[in-house]
Amino acid sequence: MRQALSTLRRVLVRHWPTLMAWYLAGEIVHELAIELAGFVGGRTTLGGLLILPIAVAARLISYVAMYLTVRPSLRHTKPAASGGLRGFTTALLASILPFFAFYAAWGMLDADRNEFLRIAANSALAETGYGTEALGDRGGLVGGGPLSVALLIVALAVRLLLGRFEQRLPVWTRAAAVYTEVLWTFMLFTLVGQWWxxxxxxxxxxxxxxxxxxxxxxxxxxxxxxxxxxxxxxxxIGAVTDVVVMPAAWLMIVGVIYGTTFDGRTRLHAWSDTRLRGGARWMIRGLLDRIESLWAAVTVIWRGGPALFGATVLGYALWMLLERAGTRGVLQIIGGHEELFWRAVLPMILVLIAAVIEPLRVVLVATAYDAIVASPGSHLDAAGSERDVEARGAAGTVGDGEHEGAVGVVRDDEHRDDVVGG
Known part of the structure; x- marks a missing residue:
């Protein structure tokens, strides 16, 4: 525990200004993307839908950047296997699906869509002289019709093609892969949410x-x-959700970003190595790798034991108390003002407060993850954090198990050393 507190203090001192900058950048781009999507959606709903997922991606990118920023200062989490744009986009691609699930479950996806609809509807009505009969394909109304389904299918197809030929494409195309992954995931959660x-x-x-x-x-x-x-x-129930489920969800997301794997090869890997060949190997192996990575990230929640998770929950509860007390204190210092003042200033105040307090949550969760990985009984490893599933799947179509080991599968003894050596 003393070592974890030392890590927490060291990471805060080293990275707090950078974490603040990343958080502010994500929030600024998020707000600008929603405004732009609403403006375009007032003229064409399709155009707005193509921009709106960027707002969610902005927050995702800022959090992935923050967790990757603190990673070199963690004692037991090994550095990324690859850096630069490739390593960053690999972490992004791995975290899109769990981040969207978290984002939708806590109502933030609905909030973004509602804000987009408000801006787009106001813009469309103003353009048409407030006549609803002339709206047509504008106004930001996102339904479960052919447009939404077609957009999901096209984005998913493009994403699969980019993944299939990733090794033959320039590195910058990985940005397109991230966008199409975000787009089809956004449409999927939108359609599922409307159905529910x-x-x-x-x-x-x-x-x-x-x-x-x-x-x-x-x-x-x-x-x-x-x-x-x-x-x-x-x-x-609400308190337990905030204090227990939230830190557990963040631990899972960090596990995905850091590419948590099990200590040693699993039965799924052994089965896919011996049974799959050709195109089926690429498709099914990619799916199995994704499932295994997500499951390994989920197990982070309990692999450290009840004492370590309990300490994480306690730390998270203290963070929540600090965040709420700090917000209340700042608002009391500002004092009473007219409603127009609060409409203009309150969002900015809340973002600035979050920019100060949010890095503390990032460091807290990252430190807890580092302590869990260091636990002798966790049998988890973050050495393959930037392991590119697509690249390994593509290599598997032309190579054998030995070639595959060169691009990401680490031997059992190396995994064991990583867990305790950091």
Missing amino acids: AGVLGWISQRAGVDWLQGIGDWFAAQIPFIAGIWELGTWT
Whole structure:
């Protein structure tokens, strides 16, 4: 524990200004991308949809950059296997799917879409003289129709092609791979979210739901004690989600960014090496690598043991307390003002406060990850963090297991040394 605190202090001293800069850059690009997407969406919804995912990507890029910035200062997390644009985009591509799941689960994806819709609708109505009959393909309305499905399919197809021929393409095309991955993932979560909202709407309209709600209202009115227990349970679930689930989710995301792998080769690797050949090897091996990487990142949550995870939860709870107390303190120092003042200034104040406090969360989670990897019983390794799944899959189509080892599969004894040696 003392070593983890020493690492936390050292990383903060070394990297806090850089982390602040990355966070501010991500927030600025995020806001500009939403404004631009809304402006374009007011004239063509398709154009707005092509820009809107960049807003989410801006935040993703800033967080990936922050975690990669602190990585060299971690004691037990080995440096990336490859650097530069290739290493950075590899980490981005690996983290897009889990980051979007986190982003959507906490309502941030809906918030971005709603802001885009507000800007696009206002722009479209102003352009058409506030006549809804002349809107046409404008206004930012994102439905589950052919346009959204076609955009998802085209983006996914382009992404697969870029991945298939990645070794023959210049490095800059990896930026296009990141964009198409972000685009199809954004459309997937948008369509799934709309489908789920429709399911919930259908359920809420059933007669049985109204009957159950009526029973609940009767109990709340007749027996206040029951209502109090219900409110306490609701508050407890929310608190547990914030204090326990949030740090667990961030540990998983960091595990993906750092390319966490299991200590040694798995049965999936052995099976794919002996059973798969040709194009099937490239497709299925890439999928298996993605599944294994995600599962290894998920196991980070408990591989350090209950004491280490409990310390992480406690640290995260203290961070939340500091963030809320700091925000309240700054607002109290500013004092009371007119509503127009707060509309103009409050968003900027909140971003500046987050720019100061958010690096602390990044360092806290990264330090916890480093301590977990260093645990003797974790059997996890971050040495292959920038392991390029696409490159290894492409190499596997023309080579054998020995060639494959040259591009990313580390032997068991090397993995064991990495876990404890850092």
